[in-house]
Amino acid sequence: MDDLRLLQQVGQEVPLASSDQLAPARDRLLAAMTGTPVTPAAPATIRRGARRGRRFVFGGVAAAGVAAAIVSVLVLAPDQVGGDVPAARADAGQVLRNAAAAALRLPDTTPRPDQFIYTRSQEGRDLRESWMSVNGTRDGLVRTTSADGTADAVIPGCRNGRAAVVKGGQVLPGQTEPCTPEPGYRSDLPTDAAAMGAYLAEHRSGEPGSVNSAGKDVYYFAGGYLRPQSRAALYEAAATVTGLRAVENVTDGAGRPGIGIAWPSTGGTGEMVLVFDPESYAFLGVSGASAVLALAVVDKVGQTG
Template sequence: MIRKKSRLGKPLDLAELARLLPAPADPHLSPDRHLLLEDHLMNEIQSTAPVPAPAASAPPHRPARRVLLIGVPVTAAALAGALVFTALTGSGGSDPAAATPPPVDAPVVRIEPGSTARLASTVERIAAAAADRATPEPGPGQYIYIKSQVSYLSVSHTDTEASKAQVEPLHIREVWNSPDGRHGWLDEPGYKPKGGVTLDSDVTRGLNAPSYDYLKTLPTDPDALLTKIYKETKGQGNSPDQQAFTTVGDLLEEQLAPANLTAALYRAAAKIPGVVVLEHAQDAAGREGIALAHVDQDSGDRTEWVFDPTTYTYLGSRAVQINDTNGIAPGTVTTRTAVLERAVVDAQKQRPGAQGTRT
């Protein structure tokens, strides 16, 4: 066997070294998987990145109800993205001490059929109670405070296992907003940086980013209000009816609205095709009630607004999977919320007490 002499003391030629080494493999994602991973990564960046200072374009809304985690083989091409993904999801925002709790299995409930038989009378009771309820009006320098208990869905989906629906553990979310919507604060331990994030923004207020001052400008005639909602949300969401229902729900969840407008919103919602009444529903705090509900035909889940069966006070909401879509079994509860406190306070980050006026 002939051996080549080594060239001691002389640097190896890189081209020759590359020739002597075995050719590297070419692991790469298919175009479809690459796009899925890229889309998910961008969603994670947008939903977990710290909120910018006052120059932000818009305040953050509640988290999207559904995050699709796509399992891919760990290849050299995916390794860098996987490392970034781990860094983003492994902590609450930028604070490494605020670790995000691991998800838990989503609860499953019996699906109760809805009915329109008592829709008109039920909505009228809810609307009348809202109109009669004393609602404080926040003044300059004050803040609208909303404390909620929430849980949102994340779906893990792998190549080798069936889809597994998991949700965030129930946790507290607190929001402060000035009446004009220009100043605010959000505290959601484990899901936002420790201490919270600013909601300060100069964005123009509208149905998708309402402020108390904006809500006061909306019509209180249910037909005119619904017409405005359909017009200004055209092209958004999965269908005009579902988007209208979702918009009304968003106006009720983490905001304070004048009593007459709240009543008008309920009466407008009753006119949306597909809205039904449920005799039994439950919010995130475990409170039993009746509900107004609407099914999203694309995602296959039903959004339910839960009300106290005696006082007709809005308690919270939940989303229940009705059809087997994206591998999520019917009856799976994909979202749960409960409004624990709604008040006007005198300063940002102040909680209700002697200085706060509760609703």
């Protein structure tokens, strides 16, 4: 029996915790994610610079919505992961807890500082590929293919506090500007649900108590490269939010079917629906918006896995 099959067997033999067992932690996490003071504090290693990276993603890269299917070198076949409760009969919290259990069965790979995070996604009708420096010091690239053709945009690395100036997607020779490295891989994210809930509360992108904004923060992190423990903690924290509901028979931005987790809107802009595979519980994307088709760690710009 290989290691992955052994992990699968062990995971299937360990039942998920009941709702009663999870209730105390759920209450603490819900308070954290909605802005109420909580007992657990975010780890001291979390950098305040995380907010700057979020502005980049929401401002440009994810205007159509960031989403991810953890595929390529990261995802097991659908019959190798999954929780105990079929998605069609589960509530939103159960689906997210199943996704957390499935995440813990994924291979655990730590990217090297000199590597890149490769992502291939569909944003509306456009295909987008990106190579982001793991530690933020090396030049990355975003390639967009649309009906009008293919366009490349350089993402300059930040070295010794300076980065090249980019205009129209191209580097201006000899010109630099002050910078702070924006890593493509977040090594500082919490690995347990309580700390993750506190982190999401501290670094929220919206107003305290906004469930929809909390959902955007969840899909922002879920759409990136996370180690299994952090991904599981993210889903466990999300499972504590009240007002979520499971939606059957939805599709991600690439048309892949799944079960949705609907995050209600407090501003009248409509629900945001995160889509999970109904068998493997892999995160597929955002309904009607986008889907990531590959996510991998590579050695250089241009590699795809």
